[in-house]
Amino acid sequence: MTLIPRSHPRYRSLLTRAALAQKAREGLLAPEGLIAHGRGEAFDYLLGERSPPEAREATRLAVACLLRARCPVLSVNGNVAALASKQVAKVARALPHLRIEVNLFHRTPARAERVAEELRRAGVREVLGVHPTARLRGLPSDRGWVDTRGILRADVVVIPLEDGDRAEALRRAGKFVISIDLNPLSRTTLAAHIPIIDELTRVMNRVPLVVRDLRARPSTQWPRWVPSTAQRLRSRTLQRILERLDELSRAGSTS
Amino acid sequence: MTLIPRSHPRYRSLLTRAALAQKAREGLLAPEGLIAHGRGEAFDYLLGERSPPEAREATRLAVACLLRARCPVLSVNGNVAALASKQVAKVARALPHLRIEVNLFHRTPARAERVAEELRRAGVREVLGVHPTARLRGLPSDRGWVDTRGILRADVVVIPLEDGDRAEALRRAGKFVISIDLNPLSRTTLAAHIPIIDELTRVMNRVPLVVRDLRARPSTQWPRWVPSTAQRLRSRTLQRILERLDELSRAGSTS
Numbered sequence: 001m002t003l004i005p006r007s008h009p010r011y012r013s014l015l016t017r018a019a020l021a022q023k024a025r026e027g028l029l030a031p032e033g034l035i036a037h038g039r040g041e042a043f044d045y046l047l048g049e050r051s052p053p054e055a056r057e058a059t060r061l062a063v064a065c066l067l068r069a070r071c072p073v074l075s076v077n078g079n080v081a082a083l084a085s086k087q088v089a090k091v092a093r094a095l096p097h098l099r100i101e102v103n104l105f106h107r108t109p110a111r112a113e114r115v116a117e118e119l120r121r122a123g124v125r126e127v128l129g130v131h132p133t134a135r136l137r138g139l140p141s142d143r144g145w146v147d148t149r150g151i152l153r154a155d156v157v158v159i160p161l162e163d164g165d166r167a168e169a170l171r172r173a174g175k176f177v178i179s180i181d182l183n184p185l186s187r188t189t190l191a192a193h194i195p196i197i198d199e200l201t202r203v204m205n206r207v208p209l210v211v212r213d214l215r216a217r218p219s220t221q222w223p224r225w226v227p228s229t230a231q232r233l234r235s236r237t238l239q240r241i242l243e244r245l246d247e248l249s250r251a252g253s254t255s
Numbered sequence: 256m257t258l259i260p261r262s263h264p265r266y267r268s269l270l271t272r273a274a275l276a277q278k279a280r281e282g283l284l285a286p287e288g289l290i291a292h293g294r295g296e297a298f299d300y301l302l303g304e305r306s307p308p309e310a311r312e313a314t315r316l317a318v319a320c321l322l323r324a325r326c327p328v329l330s331v332n333g334n335v336a337a338l339a340s341k342q343v344a345k346v347a348r349a350l351p352h353l354r355i356e357v358n359l360f361h362r363t364p365a366r367a368e369r370v371a372e373e374l375r376r377a378g379v380r381e382v383l384g385v386h387p388t389a390r391l392r393g394l395p396s397d398r399g400w401v402d403t404r405g406i407l408r409a410d411v412v413v414i415p416l417e418d419g420d421r422a423e424a425l426r427r428a429g430k431f432v433i434s435i436d437l438n439p440l441s442r443t444t445l446a447a448h449i450p451i452i453d454e455l456t457r458v459m460n461r462v463p464l465v466v467r468d469l470r471a472r473p474s475t476q477w478p479r480w481v482p483s484t485a486q487r488l489r490s491r492t493l494q495r496i497l498e499r500l501d502e503l504s505r506a507g508s509t510s
Contacts (some may be wrong), residue, residue: 021287024286032276035272037293038290038296039293041290041293246497248440
């Protein structure tokens with residue numbers, strides 16, 4: 001185990017990386033999940049490893065939609081469980097009608113149980129999706145399974161770190177889709193009604209605070225989604241990344 | 256195992272991803288290597304998954320330096336062995352005085368032997384670095400080991416997919432450093448005398464062709480390195496990524 005000095009400028013990112021590698025060794029994450037994490041890391045680096053204002057705005061809008069929802073579901077895969085089980089438990093406590101459902105791209109019964117166990121250990125009371133019986137249309141069998149008490153009947157679905165095919169299938173199935181994904185150009189981000197383009201734990205840590213803040217106001221004051229929202233959020237983040245790359249390229253060229 | 260349709264626009268990238276995940280399951284790659292691959296994927300996506308002209312120029316210049324070198328060494332880690340063992344063997348045949356040395360960030364004797372075995376199976380005759388006895392200054396013990404017949408006495412070192420600390424230590428040790436790395440802003444890219452900012456297998460496939468082409472000309476016509484080379488190569492690639500992001504952001508905003 002390599003020790004990471006606290007003084008390292010990217011200390012948190014390196015710590016997360018080491019923790020994820022360990023979770024993969026324990027079988028919680030699929031190897032493909034590690035590669036996906038690396039892609040996210042690259043985009044977070046381009047965001048400056050902090051939440052841009054439009055991601056905060058998107059999170060606030062997402063929480064308003066979750067508070068208004070009839071049957072909201074948060075979908076959890078191996079990467080989400082490895083990175084943010086504690087945060088999932090806190091979000092579940094802050095939003096008692098939000099159901100938590102395990103949903104794996106590389107599903108095996110053992111790994112579904114392993115992810116559920118990780119969530120329960122972190123304090124999540126009810127975990128759906130371990131023995132799913134319904135199917136989402138347009139996805140191959142091992143990836144299409146959903147829980148009849150969860151995603152099948154959900155009106156709003158939160159999909160952190162989701163694969164593009166599933167994101168699109170959920171949208172086609174008439175769900176209101178909230179994504180959390182660092183890639184501003186991924187198919188998941190493009191498919192979402194509200195794309196939160198930000199790092200998962202930063203978003204999840206913010207959610208309980210936003211819930212408390214919105215609950216303290218009349219719901220007429222909560223932000224409202226309009227069809228142009230998604231495009232506006234994506235364009236602003238892309239613009240921000242362009243500016244940052246430009247800045248980095250100037251810094252690099254003088255070093 | 257998920258089947259990837261040949262018609263998928265990112266077929267090659269997905270195939271590579273599946274192959275690497277498999278190699279990680281077999282213990283050739285460390286989990287951290289998979290995360291690093293993901294970061295590279297994100298940058299390759301921004302390059303349009305093809306070699307930019309400045310990467311071709313850098314490769315040509317690198318080959319000229321290798322042909323002129325007294326004792327050139329190609330450093331191979333788990334990711335390089337998993338992605339490009341066959342290409343390493345072809346490059347070794349094209350450049351008979353180039354020595355191949357195993358160099359691992361997460362070194363265990365078993366994994367060093369595993370990487371060497373992968374190279375030998377692909378046709379590399381001599382693999383250094385399996386039982387290294389010398390140390391590179393400024394690196395912790397498990398990462399500083401080098402071979403006295405290889406990197407210790409090398410004048411030119413090629414470091415594909417290398418970690419920033421090692422790249423900087425090699426430069427400080429007076430080596431002429433040629434990097435192959437998709438991240439135009441990584442410390443490895445910044446430390447290199449010749450940064451080849453491109454995907455490993457594309458570069459390695461090109462090397463034997465360039466060797467043949469240069470050998471057909473008098474060496475006075477081969478390209479020459481000058482101190483401004485590295486910065487120029489980096490700036491051009493960054494500019495290219497900026498343009499591509501701008502283009503993608505326009506495309507995204509109309510979809």
